[in-house]
Amino acid sequence: PPKRRIPRVAIVGRPNVGKSTLTNALLGQTRMITSPIAGTTVDAVDSVAVLNGREYVLVDTAGIRRKSKTEQGIEVLSVVQARKALERADIALLVLDGEEGISDQDEKIGGLIEEAGCAVALVLNKWDTQTSKQGFSKEIAADVVRKKMAYLRYAPLLFTSAIKGKGFEDLADLIDEILAQRSLKVPTHEFTEWVRDKAQIHNPMSAKFFLCHQSGRNPPTFACHVNDPKRIHFSLKRHLVNAIRERWGFMGNPVRMVFVNGKPEKDAR
Numbered sequence: 001p002p003k004r005r006i007p008r009v010a011i012v013g014r015p016n017v018g019k020s021t022l023t024n025a026l027l028g029q030t031r032m033i034t035s036p037i038a039g040t041t042v043d044a045v046d047s048v049a050v051l052n053g054r055e056y057v058l059v060d061t062a063g064i065r066r067k068s069k070t071e072q073g074i075e076v077l078s079v080v081q082a083r084k085a086l087e088r089a090d091i092a093l094l095v096l097d098g099e100e101g102i103s104d105q106d107e108k109i110g111g112l113i114e115e116a117g118c119a120v121a122l123v124l125n126k127w128d129t130q131t132s133k134q135g136f137s138k139e140i141a142a143d144v145v146r147k148k149m150a151y152l153r154y155a156p157l158l159f160t161s162a163i164k165g166k167g168f169e170d171l172a173d174l175i176d177e178i179l180a181q182r183s184l185k186v187p188t189h190e191f192t193e194w195v196r197d198k199a200q201i202h203n204p205m206s207a208k209f210f211l212c213h214q215s216g217r218n219p220p221t222f223a224c225h226v227n228d229p230k231r232i233h234f235s236l237k238r239h240l241v242n243a244i245r246e247r248w249g250f251m252g253n254p255v256r257m258v259f260v261n262g263k264p265e266k267d268a269r
Helices: 019-027 071-087 104-116 138-148 171-182 188-201 234-248
Strands: 008-012 046-051 054-060 091-097 119-125 157-159 209-217 220-226 256-261
Touching: 008 019, 008 071, 008 104, 019 046, 019 054, 019 091, 019 119, 054 171, 071 104, 091 104, 091 171, 119 138, 119 171, 138 157, 188 209, 188 234, 234 256
Parallel strands: 008 054, 008 091, 091 119, 119 157, 220 256
Antiparallel strands: 046 054, 209 220
């Protein structure tokens, strides 16, 4: 069988959410310096972790240099670091702080992941600090995260405690499943027919669809030739993206759709 390409996993998040502790938990040894002071990790270090007998390269992005002691300096740097790591990654694990909840900085980094077109899973870390709270369940927590990070609602959510090494049992399978769904190729003829059919349900500006095809996989991107792109109402685009997810999955992956004016010169296959 062909040799499996080792997936590159970027561990991103704002300072002090437990990225290095999480990296160490996955590596099973202490490679990163971890301390409760924000911004202690000095360099971005790539390490190979073996999960369920399979190898993954962990792109650690905590590398925030302590030149700037100000919170703002650290935050700006963490955004720069995240952006660099995302360029080199197949999938990002966005680490959120289960104790402090979601901050603007988390939303900003989530936005970077979406912009980069990177595959993503959300990791709600420090969950062990919340489990004793009366009436605060995973469902309620998931609901809070989903509302705050609405644009990443396609990302699966894991509850972990890096310090206790809990919640990672399904991580390898989840990463592999997300990347498998990312590599899916939808046949052109099937996709064209399907879009035309779906557009009959909701098409407020009567756009006419010609050929539609999948134009890319990183991220999954679909191009539709139409009589006039201005007739694609934003609600029609949203309807199509949601329906694509229902039909083909693409869990943990952003789905892009572009609308091109006029019939294609010759059928793209």
